[in-house]
Amino acid sequence: MSKNIAVIGLGIMGLPMAKNLVGAGFAVSGYNRSPEKAKALAAAGGTAAGSIAEAVAEADVIITMVPDSPDVEAVLTGDDGILANARAGTTWIDASTIRPDTAIELARQAREAGLKPLDAPVSGGEQGAIDGVLSIMVGGEQADFDAMAEVFDAVGKTIVRVGPSGSGQTVKAANQLIVAVNIQALAEAVAFLEAYGVDTTAALQVLGGGLAGSKVLDQKGQKMLDRSFEPGFRLQLHHKDMGIVTSAAREAGVATPLAASVAQLVAATVQQGNGHLDHSGLFTLVEQLSSGSGDSGSTRNVA
Incomplete structure (x- = not known):
């Protein structure tokens, strides 16, 4: 349980997922455009980050949970984003729901930057996120998926790798x-x-x-x-x-x-x-x- 986890996007789904990761013993740093959500994570034992760069700087795992394809792209490729600030070898798990073709392209960029990308959208709604019983469909390399078992188990119940990058979104x-x-x-x-x-x-x-x-x-x-x-x-x-x-x-x-x-x-x-x-x-x-x-x-x- 030594992994440092950054969660970007602390909305209806992201915040309870982040809280469950804290409950599982991970060190969790969270960033949200609305600072009060990050404060709610801090109150639950996590750390409120003031920027994406701050959140991901020391992370072993980065989880993004934002609304749409352009949002994921901005979080990944922006000047304050993941590619510019995460360490090589970090696993990036995108739990957002976006276009499969976008997921494939962003995974390619992440790999070129030395990251390990997994597209891992979730199903189960807010209550499933609160209860930690989400269904998680994962696209990406088998070894990267296997290495994240403890992370996925902290937020989900049915976790299945369904194929290469983009498959989770499909x-x-x-x-x-x-x-x-x-x-x-x-x-x-x-x-x-x-x-x-x-x-x-x-x-x-x-x-x-x-x-x-x-x-x-x-x-x-x-x-x-x-x-x-x-x-x-x-x-x-x-x-x-x-x-x-x-x-x-x-x-x-x-x-x-x-x-x-x-x-x-x-x-x-x-x-x-x-x-x-x-x-x-x-x-x-x-x-x-x-x-x-x-x-x-x-x-x-x-x-």
């Missing part, structure tokens, strides 16, 4: 496709159940025990019933992810009609000003379309 894109389609199906089912006046809590309980059961139903069903969409994963980010899915599928010549349809529904919900909601907030559009009123009460009790 699997994450597939994950986001499945999750989005499931959320949309659940939203339509809840609206359907409510229209017939059934006991929706009981209905979701029995549905969850059968073939229709899923983690999406378990984690998002009650949010829809309560019209409470505090973000565990923001619609704005899933909108970005669906763009990755549809673009990559088009480049590969793969037909993804459900992905395309749900991507449009996610986009419409975001364009209505609801990008800050949890992705279960897709229900707001279903309810609005079902009411025919052009106005939904679905956003009450929203953070």
